Amino acid sequence: MTPKQSQEDVSHDYLVQLVSRSSEIAEAHFGPSKIEFMPIMLSQDRVLQLLGIGGVLDIVSSAPTAEREASFLSIKVPIFMGLLGYRMMIVSPEKLPEFEQISSEEQLKSLVACQGTAWPDADILEDSGYKVVRVDRFEQMFEKLHDGGCDYFPRGITEGYGELEYYNENNPDKPLAKFDSILIHYQVPLMFYTSHNNYELAAKIQYGMEKMVENGELEALLKNHPVTQSAFPLSKWEKSTIFSVPNKRLPKSVPTYKQELWLELKSNP
Template structure:
């Protein structure tokens, strides 16, 4: 109740803030984004840089912008509900579902150019030998993956017979690996290494480990969502991101950002084994046919 009461107060202050900007005649568009999910959420900086650069490219046609952040972080399910409240939240990154595509307006460019669907695993060091002995997908399915309660990934994995343990908070994933609630935490190759490095720096007394000799792959992009009323913002980011794909800036950002650069060069994965998982829940509206938007790994079958 206290959090909800505070949130109602925050909504009121946000609306007052927007009104004062309007009265003052300021024409800079304020884009409200979520803060980090936790200190381990080092991918947040990549998202911010991508929004900043794409809107900068689009500024000539859509006008200037600046980014601000909500002062608190809620679960993904609750955060999405805030998109329709003017001045509180304008932009969320999320994996697409049919419900989200109907309820919100998406920017049809995959944020990580499809590499998010290639999943390495964060594990407890004590389980390394068990993972090294995996020679079949059935062995992996007998282990338990940690996933977010509202993440589409959890449904995708369960559809194919994977065991999933769902938790509400991002930082709880790391604790469950230590406590035995789950055996591995699948993370995109564009995000997992940075998150693991940050976690181990902050928790040297109980480090976790990477396992990437085996990858799980399912086609699931991360995309930006806004409300249907905020169509100009969606158009602005879409325009900027499409230009970044065309001129190579988006791939260059992936190759150079501290969080995502560990995925490159993509040839480093040629000796990894990959287990492909179908994503029958991927909405038809996701532009999988636009090959220029997607990067792929060449790995062992």
């Protein structure tokens, strides 16, 4: 399994717990597993390439693209039950008043978002007219918010608050701020991927995660994990405004029709 993208990547522990628990549930049918981590972190594209090399890397979390769905074997249960697609924004404190004046999607589109170079999110946002700066390293996002390289860093409501808290605790001299009275939403799940040769591992994680959905454990993990619990209760978003962005690139293999796998926010249009 991959290590943290950076020290700010506090959602990594959630992924580890999910793999661990789903493996534990499936152990009676598939046998035991042991989680080990790569010694170094590489870019997402480089990491995905390693899935095809036996014994180097077995499982990676990634947003789906048509190319990834064809090249690798996906576990088709959204890791954050769809909440990853609801994006709050991390901004510099100096920019916060400007964001608080936004009343239309066109105003937000005039500002610049930071995104990862290989993240599908960058393409999704650009397809709808958003301005995006692509950044190679995760920690660079926070640096660019300070130096004006971008205006905001959209993060899932299941991850952004924990990342922001960690960053501010470790950078008290240059804190960042949250802006979440407006959310951006596009349907993009995070899913686990393995190689086509690793079908037994895929079946094991799929089985365990489906059981976690059925018995409520996956939603309970979301509600109780220190990183994701800030998204709950979902009723807290009823007064937020959501700008909906279509994801024209979402592969048809993603099980959007399985309603039990997805959580939704009810809010202002």
